[in-house]
Amino acid sequence: MAMNTDYARTLLKQHGLTITEPRVFVLSLLRKFDTPMSINDIMEKSKHTIALSTLYRVLADLSHAKIVTTFSSPNQKLLVELLDEEREHHHHLYCESCEKVFDVSLGEELEGMIEKLISKIGETHQIDIQEHSFEMYGSCNNTGQHSLRRN
């Protein structure tokens, strides 16, 4: 536990952010579970000791500092994950029955091809492409709920 809060403090210091209880809590939590978490996940784990508005601000701050990254699940819920240097570029697989999110690396070969293709596409459209995302949606056999989907 202390390990994780130390990690959090160090990270904040490194990025020139002030060390506050909500920020440390959020970072420790993300490190502890090492998986993308939603606003509600974090609120529940904090037993609602953090104000919702604070959580949004903390995430925005951490995101601007590139300490975390945010993205949306198919049901449009905001998800946050740590953005370590050692954490390599990766993509996500969403299971719509059990609502889990898995990190997926495409591998050098494919990622390389994609890079090449992207620069070609960028030229064609005269657009400087800075980012790409590749996401997969599926379901394990647990249920047929499709609970990650809106509609």
Next chain:
Amino acid sequence: MAMNTDYARTLLKQHGLTITEPRVFVLSLLRKFDTPMSINDIMEKSKHTIALSTLYRVLADLSHAKIVTTFSSPNQKLLVELLDEEREHHHHLYCESCEKVFDVSLGEELEGMIEKLISKIGETHQIDIQEHSFEMYGSCNNTGQHSLRRN
């Protein structure tokens, strides 16, 4: 114009949906512009003659009937596009300065590799992967607004 409404009526009939003014309008519009449109785009073009709630329902109906498909831009705005049989599987490139969305086809080779990779990933995670999306984000030189992004 008449061409487009005929197209719309035919499409609705083919899919067993009743022909109503809002549905015909939306489909004609999508065909006329042949580009993904947002809720606001459609409302403006309709000069607000369609109720907002109706538009949402119409899009849900058309989407369930697989006549259109919806997806979200990086700023989380809902976008709709026609889903013709002749329109092949494709992906999207978002320009964050001029807010345009471009259709992009990856090409057989890459799409084939991705399919193979996906089935491998599906096995690894014991998940039946039904869909994938590949999106690119960039900006042309028009402005540096990044207006498609939230934050």
Next chain:
DNA sequence: TTTAAGAATGGGAATCATTCTCATTTAATG
């Protein structure tokens, strides 16, 4: 250590997109 100044927080109001409700209108069918 104390203190001052700015930064961050909590709580609640405001905003925005989307969904829901229900009374009224319309489409399809014979």
Next chain:
DNA sequence: CATTAAATGAGAATGATTCCCATTCTTAAA
């Protein structure tokens, strides 16, 4: 045309996110 189910319009309700402001922390200097 009349009937009946389906669709619509208008606005209320909901849910997520942002905004506001008074209060509380953090930090760094004295």
